[in-house]
Amino acid sequence: MAEFNSSMIEDFSDIWVFCEQRDGKLMPTDFELISEGRKLADQRGSKLIGLLLGDNVTELAKELGGYGADKVIVCEDPALAVYTNEAYTNVVCDMVMERKPEVLLIGASNIGRDLGPRCAARLHTGLTADCTHLDIDMNTYVDFLDKNSNVDVASTTFKMEDVNMKMTRPAFGGHLMATIICPRFRPCMATVRPGVLKKADFDQAKADACEIEVVKPEINAADIHEKVLEVVKEAKEAVDLIGADVVVSIGNGASKDVETAKKLAQDLADALGGGVVGASRALVDAGLMDADRQVGQTGKTVHPKVYVALGISGAIQHKAGMDHSELIIAVNKNENEPIFEVADYGLVGDLFKIVPEMIEAIKAQ
């Protein structure tokens, strides 16, 4: 594989998606990435290929076809049953060096964020972390900017023939959005936030038509220095933020009495038909709420029917995780907070006083 040179960009083609499996099951993010990858492959006029590593996982591959993969390359080996950084990095990089994909997408899970940077460093290419939006075609990108930014696209000149993947993510602690490109090296790599991209409808005919190639990778035991002793699933109180119809989140405004605020938030969620309590990064970073409740760029992305933000200022970092909610209600003491810019209904005041009134009024309807 001595001929691999990441700067020979004309040698690279096709869109690849690394499909993560845990315990022999595909992750929900795989379907989101395959669905998005399909759009990118169509924009580029290239193939969409899934890359699946594991042991006895070939039968999972067809399902990926149902969401748009033209082909799935399955690397089967007992050493790939459970993720280890070294074995996975070796196999992914070997496959990339051999086949030269133009784009490689990876879900930004704790495993994807362990694997992606290591592969990018070995392949000498760029990796953009935690993307929330991807485009290849310039028309699609300009259309995205028009709808989702303050850029006046009509008076801006764009190089319409640009075919670099344009990777958009919140930047600078989430106070700004940035679009990143990797113009000089391939593959262009991105990790993508789980729950952000929409899954396509499953199509059985496409699943049946999907080509499966099984590869037996070369894994040298001497190259593997890490040993997984155990993998433990924690039966935590399941917080299903992503699937909830109602999410009531609390932020800094709740910090003086988080327990009471949490109870009020849950009661409000119940009054609205049942839902879960989320939190802003500030409360999670302060150790006042569990990380699995965090909504935002570094937490979870939610799109419930109703999202209520209690005492949350609304940094881009937070908005990135909730601004696609169908209906947004914000309560904050300061009427100038940016959360009111995305709210359908704004209530200015102390959440500890307003929320009990809200619960009572909603119950009275």
Place this chain on the structure above:
Amino acid sequence: MKIYVCVKQVPDTSGVVAVNPDGTMNRAKMPTIINPDDLNAMEAALQLKESEGATVVAVSMGPPQAGEMMRELLAMGADEAVLISGREFGGSDTFATSQIIAGGIHHMGIGKEDLVLCGRQAIDGDTAQVGPQIAEKLHLPQVTYATEIKKDGDTYTVKRALEDGYMTIQVKSPCLITCIKELNEPRYMSVEGVFEADEKPLTILDYEALKDERLIETDTIGLNGSPTNIFRSFNPPVKGQGEMLQGTEKEMAAALAEKLSAKHVI
């Protein structure tokens, strides 16, 4: 045993963010802090030093002002501090940054018993990429998202957080581990520590000092060595302001309930 702890001085993005006219963040106008996850890495290093004996070296890449942060780390208990600083390193993305830091660590030497600890990610970029990329460039095994680190001889047993639980991984030194806040509670500087910090070595490694390292090439460091570029940065549009409800708490709540009912939300 030498423990390198990689740290970054970051703007405190939890407060008010100063923005330049062109929409980029005005770092000069913002207060800086030691990146929170990096403090967990430092604490882990100091605990290993106390139980096993070690030399703790804080390593950072940044502008000369980051020297103040290095003094704080010395006051916390680090034995040495090394600031990699130079114009040639400016504008680096994660690839180029890890190239430079790995070059710096390689320059100082990494032995069989040594360890590199990093925070999982920095709050200004949130990429979590520099740790694993340093590991790759130093050919070290890595464990990320550590919530527990146990040492037995040259073997580290690390509990690694997953979204739905954890996995326990064994690696031998030398290796690189990235730390998250669940790992420990970082200590504060002590008064004694502050006095001692002035006596401890704070070394600056500039481009001249590192230019013979194999990792330090002009086309792998700085802006020119960065595979990724910012294509465009922008603010999201201001969504058409929703409706601000008026009146007392009770009146606002009643108005909201009526609107939700009219929309069949409740």
